């Protein structure tokens with residue numbers, strides 16, 4: 001799996017402080033994504049498998065906490081792919097069936113999810129987090145903007161799309177090798193998805209890469225920066241972009257104070273805008289002198305660092 005994907009999962013799997021309603025829905029999402037119910041001779045059991053030790057540990061503690069039942073965790077190396085597959089098992093035992101029923105895992109895939117997932121925003125986020133941990137991945141943003149959730153069920157794919165839509169994200173569906181893949185393709189949407197799952201650090205990493213990528217394009221558009229006969233305004237914008245690029249590379253966009261981060265992002269996005277036009281893009285709008293003030297602070301910061 002790609003490294004960015006691993007970092008996102010690592011971050012998510014270490015999140016703490018979830019409400020207990022969310023712990024259950026995260027578990028449901030995770031079990032739907034990576035779990036199987038097996039009906040053996042002695043009865044039912046649930047097995048969640050994952051290649052990630054942190055995800056396995058999270059599955060273990062979520063199951064333990066939500067059910068109060070006996071849970072097993074094991075890792076077995078897979079010779080062919082040279083990595084370990086972890087299995088978290090809820091073995092056959094009294095109370096298991098009731099627990100699975102309560103959780104929503106026994107009913108058919110479309111219905112239970114609908115009825116079990118409450119309207120609460122927090123739980124819808126938790127469900128997506130659990131599902132992503134179990135059957136999601138995201139490409140390295142340097143390479144491409146692509147995030148996907150994979151399911152074997154068409155109904156479930158439709159459900160995931162509805163869930164995403166409730167957060168104003170437009171998931172699309174494609175079939176691949178008998179699976180249904182729900183994916184996001186826009187950098188901005190992927191960033192929003194990471195945030196809603198709680199992967200704040202990963203989101204900042206993504207934003208940083210987006211800013212650098214955007215800058216490369218904008219600097220190309222502003223080729224005229226290097227030529228003579230620049231208007232004063234274009235000259236200033238070129239210098240600002242140059243300084244912002246320097247700051248992004250040296251300290252990272254995420255380490256700038258919020259007001260400066262905002263103005264840096266807008267300047268990169270609208271290299272040709274006047275200060276007044278930039279100010280109008282703030283929420284709430286900022287006057288020309290306010291924009292100017294922030295840009296000057298950015299430049300001063302870059303100059304201090306250069307010395």
Ligand SMILES: [Zn+2]
Pocket residue numbers: 019020021022023120121122123124126
């Ligand atoms: Zn909740």
